[in-house]
Amino acid sequence: MQKKNEIRIGTRGSRLALWQANWIKESLESKDKDLSVSLIKIKTTGDKILDVPLARVGGKGLFVKEIEEALMDGKIDIAVHSIKDVPTDLPDPLHLPVICKREDPRDALISRGLKFSEMPQGAKIGTSSLRRQAQLLHLRSDLKMVTLRGNLDTRIRKLDTEGLDAVILAAAGIRRMGWGDKITELLSPEISLPAIGQGAVGIECRREDPWINSQIAFLLHRETFDAVTSERALLKRLEGGCQVPIAAYAEIENHTMRLRGLVGSVDGKTLIRDEIMGPRTRGESLGVKLAERLLEAGADKILEEVYKQR
Numbered sequence: 001m002q003k004k005n006e007i008r009i010g011t012r013g014s015r016l017a018l019w020q021a022n023w024i025k026e027s028l029e030s031k032d033k034d035l036s037v038s039l040i041k042i043k044t045t046g047d048k049i050l051d052v053p054l055a056r057v058g059g060k061g062l063f064v065k066e067i068e069e070a071l072m073d074g075k076i077d078i079a080v081h082s083i084k085d086v087p088t089d090l091p092d093p094l095h096l097p098v099i100c101k102r103e104d105p106r107d108a109l110i111s112r113g114l115k116f117s118e119m120p121q122g123a124k125i126g127t128s129s130l131r132r133q134a135q136l137l138h139l140r141s142d143l144k145m146v147t148l149r150g151n152l153d154t155r156i157r158k159l160d161t162e163g164l165d166a167v168i169l170a171a172a173g174i175r176r177m178g179w180g181d182k183i184t185e186l187l188s189p190e191i192s193l194p195a196i197g198q199g200a201v202g203i204e205c206r207r208e209d210p211w212i213n214s215q216i217a218f219l220l221h222r223e224t225f226d227a228v229t230s231e232r233a234l235l236k237r238l239e240g241g242c243q244v245p246i247a248a249y250a251e252i253e254n255h256t257m258r259l260r261g262l263v264g265s266v267d268g269k270t271l272i273r274d275e276i277m278g279p280r281t282r283g284e285s286l287g288v289k290l291a292e293r294l295l296e297a298g299a300d301k302i303l304e305e306v307y308k309q310r
Contacts, residue, residue: 004211006036010067010076013041014151016173020201021080023176024100027219035215040076042067061087064204068094071204077212079204083197083228084170088236090204097213098203099228101221103172105199105249107132107192109185110156110174111166116185119143123165126158130266130306132168134245135192137268152177168192172199193247193262193273196231200224223252226283233287234261238299244306248287252280259283261290263299266306272297 007028011021018039025037044063061068063085070076072093083099090096109116119125119140126148127133133145146164148155152173159167171186203219205212227250240246247262257280262273274297276290 005034006038007078007212007215008076009037009039010042010070010079011039012044012063012067016152016177017080017082019176020082024078024080024201024203024219028215031218032215040070042070042076061085068204071206077205077209078216081202081204082173083200083202083232084195086197086202086204088232093206093208094204095207096202096204098216098220099197099225100201100203100219102224102227103175103199104186105194106171106189107168107187107194107198108171108174108183109166109168109187110159110182111184112159113184114165116166116187116191119165124163126155126162126164126167127169128155129168129195130245131195131247131264132192134264134266134268134271135247135262136168138264138271139191139268141268152179156182170195170198189249189260193260194249196235196246196248197228198249200228202228223280226250226280227252227257230257230259230283230287233284234259234291234294235287237288237291238263238294238303240303244303246303248290250283250287255280257283257286259286259290261294263294263302265302266309270298270302272299272302 009021009025011017021039028037029035044066064081067079068091071079121142122144124144124146126146128148136143148158155167174183203216230250231248234248235246238246245264245266250257250259258277260275264271272294274290274293276286278286
């Protein structure tokens with residue numbers, strides 16, 4: 001196999017996406033001092049449509065499609081993604097061999113000092129996620145949910161510019177940007193079960209590129225990979241995209257996996273949740289089995305209604 005010395009990383013241009021891509025770049029260069037790693041910024045459909053809620057844009061892969069096309073065209077060698085943006089079905093030439101060690105997967109509440117339990121009656125809460133909306137409205141039907149779009153810093157600023165009482169964002173992104181001091185409260189999975197793959201960064205590449213696959217292999221974090229694979233198996237069985245009220249979170253302890261899953265109606269009136277435990281080596285089948293239990297409990301009707309509204 002002929003050795004190369006260059007890797008081109010495809011990434012979105014947001015500050016968080018660039019932080020993640022640079023993190024991978026520095027890791028690769030630290031391992032191999034002769035390696036030259038460059039970043040190529042690619043604008044995705046999700047980045048171009050900023051005046052419409054993501055759930056209404058529809059389709060899967062809003063933040064990865066153009067990057068995957070660059071991978072298949074040979075314009076880049078690897079793509080660095082937030083796993084929660086990656087559809088469960090990838091184009092045939094591509095795969096997702098590496099998922100890095102997960103950051104905190106929880107949702108974070110940012111307010112002017114008040115925790116979720118202290119929010120006033122009719123509080124205005126900003127979020128970009130139907131999943132968060134469904135769960136929070138289930139607990140507090142009085143809340144007024146405001147749809148947010150834009151990068152992390154833009155959404156945080158809207159706390160003031162939109163007169164909101166709080167915004168809910170992924171803790172991982174806030175911490176990676178060095179803004180952990182802005183977090184008022186980390187929401188427990190009992191309050192807001194995380195999105196599939198939340199907090200995890202993945203590397204996508206061409207299957208038939210053995211040198212690239214070997215170069216990135218050391219970045220794989222097996223426990224995170226197993227957990228996220230289980231969550232993604234649940235999502236795939238539910239045939240859900242990124243912008244539907246589906247949540248799942250897998251935890252591993254002593255080779256045993258606990259997978260929690262949830263499907264909710266957008267108005268929060270109906271919330272179906274369940275969990276399953278089993279060997280971590282059977283994570284994918286656990287995800288499928290839990291999804292089927294959720295469907296039998298009525299998740300199919302909820303999802304059908306969500307897609308009909310969209």
